[in-house]
Amino acid sequence: MRILIIEDETPLREQVVAQLREQGYAVDAAADGRTGLYLGQEYPLDAAIVDLGLPDMPGIEVIRRWRTAGRPFPILILTARGRWQDKVEGLEAGADDYLVKPFHTEELLARLRALIRRTGGWTQSVLACGPIALDTGSQQVTLAGQLVELTAYEYKLLEYLMLRAGMVVSKTELTEHLYQEDEDRDSNVLEVLVGRLRRKLDPDRTLNPIETLRGRGYRIRLERATT
């Protein structure tokens, strides 16, 4: 998942960036509105965290411009003043949720996960496709009720695919959304990861949860379970 954070207070920004990276997110950060606006317009983001009180361009304005430009990713606003006027203004401008400073990191992460899930059309925190269930809260995956041990990268890959279950996800999209700028983007690595996931989720090769569409990408073809 690729997240952008626009926050002018350096300690807070660095803290959030570190925590998001720890959670396996690819993170872009901007200290001012104009840089943030540019990154949001150019990068394939999965979500953005925007502080409303930015020095050069107000957060509201950044959000408004993104939405005018048709950028679809969910936006979480951070506000220091808990006034409803600010919250309503932010949400009207196109944000999807708000968080009042100071906040607990868990709260931020939970809101972010919920927003990303919602964009994929999931309403529950557990994404279930056939026998596979992925709990975005505890970051655990079960296969027919049995816990499956996954590495951080494998989890990230599966989460991304499951959020878009039923849709084709290209390799480029995967690398763009899963990796930091400075990381190795060899597509062979991706193929190896998908192979490992398949072995772990489909040990007896009957389920075929991730199908490869030649030249187009991957797709989870299992039905989304609705509760």
Place this chain on the structure above:
Amino acid sequence: MVSLNRRLLVAASLVLAAFLGLTGLTLDRAFRDSAVEAVQDRLQVQVYMLLGAVNMDAFNRLTLPQALPEARFSTPDSGLYADVMDGQGTLVWHSASLLGRALPFFPAIRSPGDTQFAALESADATPLFMLAFTVSWEITPSQYRLYTFRVAETQTDFSKQIWSFRRSLWGWLAAASAVLLAVQGLILRWSLKPLRRVAAEVTDIEAGQRTELGSDYPEELQPLTANLNALIRQGRSHLERYRNALGDLAHSLKTPLAVLRGALDRHPPPEELRQTLAEQVERMNRTVDYQLQRAAAAGRIALSAPLPVAPIAHKILDSLAKVYAERMLDLSCEVGPATMFYGDEGDLLEILGNLADNACKWGRRRVAVRAYLTQHGGRAELVVEVEDDGPGIPAEQAPLLLNRGQRADPTVAGHGIGLAVVRDLVEEVYYGRLDISQGRLGGALMRARLRFQAGG
């Protein structure tokens, strides 16, 4: 901007100039006309005089005596001339004053009894008034002859008269203008005096020598001064609220700070220190939130138009629908288009936002927002009701909940402070009440009654 004084002065001066100018022109024209008429009458009299002096000689020729009653006819270049022509246009007599000159040709001989009058120029370009009168003279009882008598006078006297009239006319008009302008200036000074007084009093207020504008203003200015006073009072009450909030804030931060300092001094085990730290940080955060939101309340704003409640309620519900998208809540809003709020939009957003947010947190599927206007002791009262289908709040817990910062369920973030802020806004800023009861949907029903001061 052009000053009021100058505007009025310029406008009034233009009107005055136009009026006096037209008056002057009219009087001038009227005087001239009557002066010309007087000349004509005078010349007519001269003609009759000449007619009276006419004699017929033995050959039935018309003659006039050497000495006429009007001496100017006999004095050369006197400015008064006369001649007589017969029916064929032949000059039969001319006055001695003409002395070799001739009157300009005028007019053609007409029928007897005709008078003609005109302003003409003589051969040497002297402007003249000339009157011609044609008579039919009985020579014998059966023989008549036509004669035309012409009398002319130079315009010198006439012009002198006109110019002297003009001089005095325009002189008086100018004097009148000067007096009127001066009076007008005085009237302006007198009329604008209250405005200067407002400016002076505002300056005094800025300097801190006064608290309000005085009351004995002309009635046209009273709405202005009353509204200015309302603004000043509002500013002062805001300041007061900020000051109180700051005082409360400092005060309530001292306790957690003291706890923290105490904890540091005691050198407790890291785990205990950590917990104390977390508790006190949370406490400080809530204190800051609460006091700041309280201070931000604007209250009844002087000069503000009533706000329709419905769009504000929809704003809040749209926002909450977004935030609680996953919960698929059924948010309903029953607010009539004529339901008005007489205060600051931010305050109403705060009240509705906190109440509806709470209802969304506690409700299972349904949240309803209602607002309507009633009367309370002759004043408008806006009732805002928010209810949900959650577990509800037991009657004995309700007063606890309304106390500042009290949380009914510490696991749901933000509960408590929001309600306390709403209560303060409702009770302290809008002189109303907030109460909690059981709603029709089965959960809690929060009812805020907002009362407005007279006139709003």
